[in-house]
Amino acid sequence: MQERKHLQLNDLEAYKVAFALSNFVWFRIEQWDYFAKKSIGIQFVTAVDSVSANIAEGFSRNGKKDKINFYRYARGSVYECLDWNEKSRVRKLLVQQDYDHIFVALQKLPKLINGLIKVTNDNLSD
Numbered sequence: 001m002q003e004r005k006h007l008q009l010n011d012l013e014a015y016k017v018a019f020a021l022s023n024f025v026w027f028r029i030e031q032w033d034y035f036a037k038k039s040i041g042i043q044f045v046t047a048v049d050s051v052s053a054n055i056a057e058g059f060s061r062n063g064k065k066d067k068i069n070f071y072r073y074a075r076g077s078v079y080e081c082l083d084w085n086e087k088s089r090v091r092k093l094l095v096q097q098d099y100d101h102i103f104v105a106l107q108k109l110p111k112l113i114n115g116l117i118k119v120t121n122d123n124l125s126d
Helices: 013-029 034-060 064-090 096-123
Strands: none
Touching (some): 034 096
16 A cells, blocks of 8 residues: 655645745845845845745644635735835846746746635635
8 A cells, every 4th residue: 555645745746836926036146146135135025925924824724714814914014015026127126037037927926826716615615
């Protein structure tokens, strides 16, 4: 009989994408000048870090509603990051290639997070 593998946080595509994105953003913002870091950078890093952190926290919860709440927080942070990414581009803090990389990852995440919500809804009882 084959042993059943328990799902790990790093098995979740949404978590992997969000975690990689948060580090990408961190290393870009780390290079900005003081004013840019203080005004936009800290908020962008906080928002992008909260995507993977909320996925992780939701993953660790047992209750269906609890899990879904954290996944929804993560999804909300994705949309906040879209705003910070746009401001960073307009204010010439990100080169176009970095902006595009961040934008593509942010575009993937809502669908991936919605998948987590659906699986949780379908497989856990209240």
